[in-house]
Amino acid sequence: MSNSKNKIIELKNVSMTFRDSDTPVLNNISLDIHDNEFVTLLGPSGCGKTTTLRIIGGFATPDTGDLLFNGKRINDVPPYKRQVNTVFQKYALFPHLNVYDNVAFGLRISKVPEKEIKQRVMEMLEIVDLAGFEKRTIDQMSGGQQQRIAIARALVNNPKILLLDEPLGALDLKLRKEMQIELKKIQQRMSITFVYVTHDQEEALTMSDTVVVMNKGEIQQIGTPQDIYNEPVNAFVANFIGESNILPGIMHRDYLVEFAGNNFDCVDGGFEEMEPVDVVIRPEDITIVPASDEVLNGVVETVTFKGVHYEIVVNAYSDYWIVHSTKSANVGEVVGLSFTPEDIHIMKKSEMPKITRYTVGRSEEA
Amino acid sequence: MNKNAKWAAGPYLLWMVVFVIVPLILIGVFAFTTEAPFDLEGNRLTEEEAALLIEEQGEDAVENKTVFTLNHLFEVSEYLPVLLKSAWLALIATAICLIIGYPMAYFMSRFRREWQQVIQMLIMLPMWMNFLLRTYAWMTLLEKNGWINRFLGLFDIGPFNMINTQGAVVLGMIYNYLPFMILPLYSVMLKIENTTIEAAQDLGAGSVRVFTKVVIPLSMPGIASGITMVFVPAVSTFIISRMLGGGTNMLIGDLIDLQFLGNAYNPNLGAAISLVLMVFIILCMSITNQLDNGDEEMEGKML
Ligand SMILES: Nc1ncnc2c1ncn2[C@@H]1O[C@H](COP(=O)(O)OP(=O)(O)OP(=O)(O)O)[C@@H](O)[C@H]1O
Numbered sequence: 001m002s003n004s005k006n007k008i009i010e011l012k013n014v015s016m017t018f019r020d021s022d023t024p025v026l027n028n029i030s031l032d033i034h035d036n037e038f039v040t041l042l043g044p045s046g047c048g049k050t051t052t053l054r055i056i057g058g059f060a061t062p063d064t065g066d067l068l069f070n071g072k073r074i075n076d077v078p079p080y081k082r083q084v085n086t087v088f089q090k091y092a093l094f095p096h097l098n099v100y101d102n103v104a105f106g107l108r109i110s111k112v113p114e115k116e117i118k119q120r121v122m123e124m125l126e127i128v129d130l131a132g133f134e135k136r137t138i139d140q141m142s143g144g145q146q147q148r149i150a151i152a153r154a155l156v157n158n159p160k161i162l163l164l165d166e167p168l169g170a171l172d173l174k175l176r177k178e179m180q181i182e183l184k185k186i187q188q189r190m191s192i193t194f195v196y197v198t199h200d201q202e203e204a205l206t207m208s209d210t211v212v213v214m215n216k217g218e219i220q221q222i223g224t225p226q227d228i229y230n231e232p233v234n235a236f237v238a239n240f241i242g243e244s245n246i247l248p249g250i251m252h253r254d255y256l257v258e259f260a261g262n263n264f265d266c267v268d269g270g271f272e273e274m275e276p277v278d279v280v281i282r283p284e285d286i287t288i289v290p291a292s293d294e295v296l297n298g299v300v301e302t303v304t305f306k307g308v309h310y311e312i313v314v315n316a317y318s319d320y321w322i323v324h325s326t327k328s329a330n331v332g333e334v335v336g337l338s339f340t341p342e343d344i345h346i347m348k349k350s351e352m353p354k355i356t357r358y359t360v361g362r363s364e365e366a
Numbered sequence: 367m368n369k370n371a372k373w374a375a376g377p378y379l380l381w382m383v384v385f386v387i388v389p390l391i392l393i394g395v396f397a398f399t400t401e402a403p404f405d406l407e408g409n410r411l412t413e414e415e416a417a418l419l420i421e422e423q424g425e426d427a428v429e430n431k432t433v434f435t436l437n438h439l440f441e442v443s444e445y446l447p448v449l450l451k452s453a454w455l456a457l458i459a460t461a462i463c464l465i466i467g468y469p470m471a472y473f474m475s476r477f478r479r480e481w482q483q484v485i486q487m488l489i490m491l492p493m494w495m496n497f498l499l500r501t502y503a504w505m506t507l508l509e510k511n512g513w514i515n516r517f518l519g520l521f522d523i524g525p526f527n528m529i530n531t532q533g534a535v536v537l538g539m540i541y542n543y544l545p546f547m548i549l550p551l552y553s554v555m556l557k558i559e560n561t562t563i564e565a566a567q568d569l570g571a572g573s574v575r576v577f578t579k580v581v582i583p584l585s586m587p588g589i590a591s592g593i594t595m596v597f598v599p600a601v602s603t604f605i606i607s608r609m610l611g612g613g614t615n616m617l618i619g620d621l622i623d624l625q626f627l628g629n630a631y632n633p634n635l636g637a638a639i640s641l642v643l644m645v646f647i648i649l650c651m652s653i654t655n656q657l658d659n660g661d662e663e664m665e666g667k668m669l
């Protein structure tokens with residue numbers, strides 16, 4: 001454990017079921033969050049991301065399992081005693097206070113001198129690009145502005161840990177990108193541990209040290225963005241992190257897999273002989289080449305312009321393949337699909353989550 | 367569409383004119399006028415002169431005319447102690463209603479939905495019973511040999527003198543008007559989102575500061591309207607004071623009642639007292655309204 005940073009938050013086998021419901025919202029979640037780490041919870045709507053944050057923030061109590069802060073169990077510590085601040089999904093601003101007083105709220109509670117409050121609040125409003133709006137009431141602010149007030153209100157307190165529940169959801173693309181960069185800068189400069197929730201996979205991949213992919217209250221995979229993208233542990237992760245071609249296949253032996261009517265060399269091993277598997281190939285890893293016996297051939301079904309690339313759907317061996325290519329193709333044309341053994345990702349059929357451990361060494365390499 | 371919508375307000379506007387504006391004007395007219403005797407040349411007479419003239423020349427030599435006067439308003443000042451007493455008792459009742467009603471409304475708004483409805487029913491239930499009947503019921507409870515004294519008598523305590531006291535009047539006010547405090551408070555507190563409270567906790571506020579910095583400021587509109595809805599009927603009540611206060615605890619409402627329906631018949635004075643009471647209430651309400659938005663001004667100054 002020498003190369004691993006200090007664990008600041010640990011969730012140990014946390015499960016939770018809401019009253020008057022029989023399916024658990026969280027099912028045996030275990031997760032370590034380290035000092036200064038940027039952890040992103042990623043998953044579809046309703047998978048339990050907000051609930052996980054609420055447990056860390058102290059607004060929900062797990063039925064079973066433990067929550068540790070610096071190694072001490074804090075299941076029963078009330079929210080106001082935790083060194084955690086939250087940017088709530090629904091902002092939860094104080095409607096009776098103006099912008100300035102909203103941001104100053106936490107500092108006033110901790111009895112910071114007014115002079116220092118003024119300086120810190122103004123600095124924070126500058127960062128979220130809301131300088132000059134101090135006197136406005138909350139209902140005079142747009143949704144995106146309110147969201148930025150919520151970010152400022154939490155950040156201004158210099159928390160050890162900041163929980164952010166889809167903090168950029170209401171912003172337009174440009175502002176969103178700017179705020180992503182701004183947040184990442186703040187996180188690194190002020191050495192705050194971020195636990196960030198989003199269902200935007202691109203945001204998760206670009207900002208995080210560690211991505212936690214969740215589905216239906218269970219963790220599917222924990223890993224660096226590279227791990228998650230390049231080595232998804234199952235079809236769900238592969239599909240959720242960007243579009244993917246997922247095909248049924250059979251592992252003949254190590255490094256040889258059969259799918260789409262052909263045998264292919266691959267780089268994965270460790271499966272049983274003739275084990276049924278899921279094969280994942282990313283759309284951008286496929287190159288369109290002239291049809292030949294060397295490659296898989298198919299008919300172009302549709303071509304859609306997507307800005308940076310064309311999305312080309314090819315019908316090959318009665319499966320639809322999605323290909324991202326900078327070059328267009330003609331509908332009805334017979335083309336070849338080319339990919340290398342490294343582009344073929346083999347996953348077990350079962351959905352048992354595999355955990356790739358986050359280590360500092362790895363993230364610093366990246 | 368818009369034009370038609372405006373017409374829809376017509377019936378109510380008419381109603382307001384006939385039953386609100388006109389009576390107000392009439393009260394004003396009554397309050398500032400009196401009947402005074404004149405001789406046939408149009409000279410104003412004193413009461414003695416009029417009596418003399420009638421004696422000398424008969425009824426027809428004197429005619430009564432309505433004239434402007436401030437006398438009634440001066441007369442009202444004699445009753446200032448009654449007004450102050452009414453205001454004082456109403457104030458006590460309002461304060462106690464607020465103290466009882468505020469936590470009640472708060473916890474009610476945090477209960478589960480089904481429970482909220484049950485409690486709301488229980489609060490409203492007495493209001494569906496006749497006001498007089500409710501107050502009578504208190505008489506039978508508080509009487510010398512009423513239910514409370516009889517019960518306490520079982521333990522050899524009492525009997526206490528409860529009916530016909532100021533305390534009984536205040537009790538009657540609280541009992542009758544408490545729902546008017548709870549309901550507006552409850553409805554503003556329903557609007558306080560749980561997440562707003564959580565946000566305050568998240569920023570380090572314990573329960574006391576969550577209360578003083580979030581719940582109370584956000585419920586100010588409810589506090590203001592609750593105070594209004596209790597204080598106004600309490601300050602002008604006459605049934606409660608008559609039934610529970612006996613003859614000895616006359617309030618301003620009783621006084622007005624006497625001028626119109628009692629043996630002190632003097633509608634002009636009654637109108638003048640009503641007018642003074644109305645001005646008094648408007649003054650009180652403008653103070654309460656300060657409560658409502660005074661907060662923001664204070665925050666503004668702190669900046
Ligand atoms: N107070 C509640 N009572 C009952 N069920 C709840 C409650 N809050 C959330 N749930 C359920 O728990 C599940 C997880 O909710 P959660 O808010 O954690 O999802 P999420 O991952 O944050 O989704 P989103 O991306 O839409 O915000 C959902 O199915 C939701 O319906």
Ligand SMILES: [Mg+2]
Pocket residue numbers: 049050051089165
């Ligand atoms: Mg959520």
